[in-house]
Amino acid sequence: MTHDLAAVEKQLAEMRAQLDALQKRVPSNKLSMVVFSGDLDRALAAFIIATGAVAMGMDVVMFFTFWATPILRDPAKKVEDKDLMGKMFGTMLPKGACSVKLSKMNMGGLGTAMMKNLMKQKNVASLEQMIALAGELGVQIYVCELSMELMGFKREEMISYPAMDFCGVAKFLEEAMDSRVQLFI
């Protein structure tokens, strides 16, 4: 009898351990997004999905890398001590969300200007407004340290955003593994 009880207890303990292991594998109600593109249209889509996801009750983490990195620059902030390549990237890449261009029909800036005008007419939030809204809603932003380094961007020239940090690929993967939805934009 006591032998049977011990066997059952052992079985129960094994099942509990298995259940714990399974629970650890269930991802959180979270969205992890890589924002790679520096195009206005794609960045807008990224922020619309991010803010929508918060409305749906999800936690949202956005990782800005490569061409998307300069979207987070603050045009009002100046950084002096850059090397030649840094200066070159600094000049050639957009200075913040206000100066990113459409991926199609940019037409030397005319298309982008027309689209921005149309968005205003139709009450569509601008990219700057969407970034501010994401901040208000608690969307976490991570910026790729490697992109910052490659393009010579300094932390001091990035926008003031409530939850912004800098990271490498491991941080993204940790978040992605724990997210029910992952997107690459």
Next chain:
Amino acid sequence: MSETIRADKVMDLKGLPCPMPVVKVSKGIKEVAVGQILEAQTTDPGSLTDFPAWARTSGNEIVDTIQENGIIRIFIRRKV
């Protein structure tokens, strides 16, 4: 039937496109008590599919939807 629903709070979301109606309602729903009704008024046709999707995900209930003169009135009961 729609005349019998009395909203405890009305949100004017007219003229706002995606994602604003859903973003604002997800905040506004917290301003009514559980069991109470929030009425969202929108002009965004996407709301007709978006609000039910939002309600299913967030665990709230759409009790009625009325369309009149281009305005969509969605009545949501806060359940959680």
